[in-house]
Amino acid sequence: MGEAAKGKVGGLAGVVAGKSAICTVGTGHGLNYRGYDIYDLARECEFEEVAYLLLRDELPNKSQLAEFKQELKAARALPKELKEALKLLPKNAHPMDIMRTGCSVLGCLEQENLDVLKMQFPDQQKIAVRLLGIFPSILTFWHHYHHSGKEISTDSTQDSIGGYFLELLHQTPPKDLWVKAMHVSLILYAEHEFNASTFTSRVITATMSDVYSAITGAIGALRGPLHGGANEAAMDLIAEFKTPQEAIDGIHKKLSNKDKIMGFGHRVYVTADPRNVVIKEWSRKLSDDVKDTKGLYPISEAIEKVMWDEKKLFPNLDFYSASAYHFMGIPTSYFTPIFIFSRTAGWIAHVFEQRANNKLIRPSSEYIGPENREFVPMDKR
Numbered sequence: 001m002g003e004a005a006k007g008k009v010g011g012l013a014g015v016v017a018g019k020s021a022i023c024t025v026g027t028g029h030g031l032n033y034r035g036y037d038i039y040d041l042a043r044e045c046e047f048e049e050v051a052y053l054l055l056r057d058e059l060p061n062k063s064q065l066a067e068f069k070q071e072l073k074a075a076r077a078l079p080k081e082l083k084e085a086l087k088l089l090p091k092n093a094h095p096m097d098i099m100r101t102g103c104s105v106l107g108c109l110e111q112e113n114l115d116v117l118k119m120q121f122p123d124q125q126k127i128a129v130r131l132l133g134i135f136p137s138i139l140t141f142w143h144h145y146h147h148s149g150k151e152i153s154t155d156s157t158q159d160s161i162g163g164y165f166l167e168l169l170h171q172t173p174p175k176d177l178w179v180k181a182m183h184v185s186l187i188l189y190a191e192h193e194f195n196a197s198t199f200t201s202r203v204i205t206a207t208m209s210d211v212y213s214a215i216t217g218a219i220g221a222l223r224g225p226l227h228g229g230a231n232e233a234a235m236d237l238i239a240e241f242k243t244p245q246e247a248i249d250g251i252h253k254k255l256s257n258k259d260k261i262m263g264f265g266h267r268v269y270v271t272a273d274p275r276n277v278v279i280k281e282w283s284r285k286l287s288d289d290v291k292d293t294k295g296l297y298p299i300s301e302a303i304e305k306v307m308w309d310e311k312k313l314f315p316n317l318d319f320y321s322a323s324a325y326h327f328m329g330i331p332t333s334y335f336t337p338i339f340i341f342s343r344t345a346g347w348i349a350h351v352f353e354q355r356a357n358n359k360l361i362r363p364s365s366e367y368i369g370p371e372n373r374e375f376v377p378m379d380k381r
């Protein structure tokens, strides 16, 4: 039995914290969403098909997909009060804080109708669609208002979440190649079993709270650099170097200083993150497409090689996602919000699953504090 399984390492490593029929991560099954191999999904599907699979258990047929996309399009509009709130938030706020707040404000405006005694949640599918539809609107409305003083329209003919985001961000229709890259990226990010943010959403849901609270909490958990925030930190790292040789020397130096290299390693995977080969290939395609003059792709490969040679650490999904997003002209601080656009499907699938068989999540701790202390009255302290 490994250290993790014996519970000797912290962070609940190796602890099985519940049952789920949504996703397998490693452990002999590969990475599957509801039994479908992630490689098949990433190669063949649009993100919206995968979101449907996660939220409604089965892949959609043509007409179901068309209807789902219509629902998502109709869910993009920003309520007036939410626009006002976004205008009030500061320009220098972190975009993840904008997303967290935007989700919470929407929860005040369009409250979930739920009957916890009867365990009835008639709005939950509608709210899932609303959040998937509106999240790119929240980010881009705030972005344009604070960077160019413009209140953008959320009307768009783009029928995908990724294409819609790129069109609103750049205020011009995106290339087909970029839309395809977004589909792949969003599919890879959509679900990953009991990671920190998903587990957060299940803990909140288990108290019988509403969907908005679960997703607001999940966004907070995703923000940190040990989780979703790693894609932004990886971009900052890659951008530090001008050549592959500089990267090789720089990473050696950081490792000798015992620095953590963001975008490498994983709690569950041991030798590779299966999502990496897919996003790496897309990063390469996009680097060719934009004629990567700064050499960010070869610099990334140089970092990857040093990390493997020196530490046997491999890039996780966040590492090559960073350069892929950069090549599509996306500002670095919007990388983790894109993760939200996608993982919302996985988070809410877990909300549904938790609700369907709920039990309050409330573990115990091993007490290691002082015992039998003599009480000292206030005037003697």
Ligand SMILES: CC(C)(COP(=O)(O)OP(=O)(O)OC[C@H]1O[C@@H](n2cnc3c(N)ncnc32)[C@H](O)[C@@H]1OP(=O)(O)O)[C@@H](O)C(=O)NCCC(=O)NCCS
Binding pocket: 011, 013, 225, 226, 227, 228, 230, 259, 260, 261, 262, 263, 264, 265, 266, 267, 268, 311, 313, 316, 317, 318
């Ligand atoms: C993902 C992560 C949090 C998993 O962490 P974990 O299972 O708790 O493992 P630890 O952080 O305890 O790491 C185990 C050892 O590997 C080292 N290590 C792990 N990831 C590392 C990294 N990215 N860079 C340098 N060293 C790393 C640790 O320093 C530690 O070494 P030690 O035993 O000599 O102290 C960790 O790999 C990490 O911080 N990676 C960078 C952040 C990141 O990319 N997060 C996104 C995950 S998808």
